[in-house]
Amino acid sequence: MIICETIADVRQKISEFKRKGKRIGFVPTMGNLHEGHLSLISASKEECDITIVSVFVNPTQFSSGEGFEKYPRTLESDQEKLKDLKIDILFLPDENQMYGSSSQTLVLVGGTISNSLEGCSRPEHFNGVTLIVTKLFNIIAPDVAFFGQKDAQQARIIYQFVKDLSIQVVLKVLPIVRESDGLAMSSRNTLLSKENRAIAPSMYEGMLEGAKAIRDGETDPMQVLAIITEHLICFKEIEIDYVAIIDPVTFEEVEEINKDVLIIGAIFLDNIRLIDNYYVDRN
Structure with missing residues (x-):
């Protein structure tokens, strides 16, 4: 595994691979790697000749008070995991x-895709995401980039600017x-207390109840949201940020459930913010 800390160095190494006609796969991360990240890396290794992973805790996607300083940083264990997976390049830039x-x-x-949901709750977040991903794509110039569905709105926004800018x-x-209990893997899960970790799967459980109602024929999104919310408010520790039923392409809330939808939500547990989503296929 080659470790590059500068833009010039990583570009030089990548150019050597590109001259040999290698297909470049890229997985951008903020570190504190878990199985979700590792599944993306494994997919890159399977599909591409060369796999590059970046670890950079991006300050521009954190608003004031969102815990940039507290974000888990586990570089030593991250490097061990990446060595075990035999990635080709680890890009470790600093803020400068x-x-x-x-x-x-x-x-x-x-x-709507950037101004709703996460865009309302974290107004500066996606500006930071789009900037850092654009910069990384410009630096790495990957053939394929891998992202996780957990950050569904982020993935949709990245798709949009890639299309609009002809990247x-x-x-x-x-x-x-x-x-194993259904909680979506996230780097923030490690910040949860033992008690709140036991409660954390409740959002997924509520989404499953909502999805069941849709599959059983419910077409009123307000009724489905009521089912999900009723499940969540059973736990006094949970503060609901938002729960919505949306069109998975436009990210607009639906007035009637007559096609595939995405149930999406965010909660706080002792100031730790967790997000999740669940795709419901009407067929």
């Missing part, structure tokens, strides 16, 4: 490499990897 002291550019995606990369969005 990625932004310097005079960065003034933003990459903005407008419309030459194939995007692969892979299914959510879950713990």
Whole structure:
């Protein structure tokens, strides 16, 4: 495994692989790697000749008070996992490499897909995501980039700006990897207390109840949301940020469930924010 800490170094190494006609796969991460990340890396290794992983805790996607300083950083164990998977390049830039002291550019995606849900709760978040992913795509120039479905809105936004800006990369969005009790794997799960970790799968359980109602014929999204909310409010520790039933392409809330939908939500457990989603196929 080659470790690159500068843009110039990683570009030079990648150019050597590209001259040999190698297909480059890329998995961007913020570290604290779990099985969800590792599934993306394994998919890249299976599909591509060369797999590159970046670890960079991106400050621009955290608003004030969102815990940038508290975000779990486990670089030593991350490197061990990546060595075991035999990735080709680990890109480890610092903030100065990625932004310097005079960065003034933003990459903005407008419309409902970025201004709703996470966009309402975390107004600056997607601006930071689109900027860092654009920069990483420009640096790495991957043939294929791998993302997880857990961050469904983020993946949809990345798809949109890749399409709009004619960036030459194939995007692969892979299914959510879950713990044995259904909790979506997330780097933030390690911040939960033992008691709150036991409660955390409740959002997924509520979504399953809502999905069952849809499959049983319920077409009123307000009725389905009531089912999910009723499950969540059983736990006084849970603070609901949002729960919605949306069109999986436009990310607009549906008025009637007459096609496939995405149940999506975010909750707080002792100030730890967890997100999840569940795709419901009407057929």
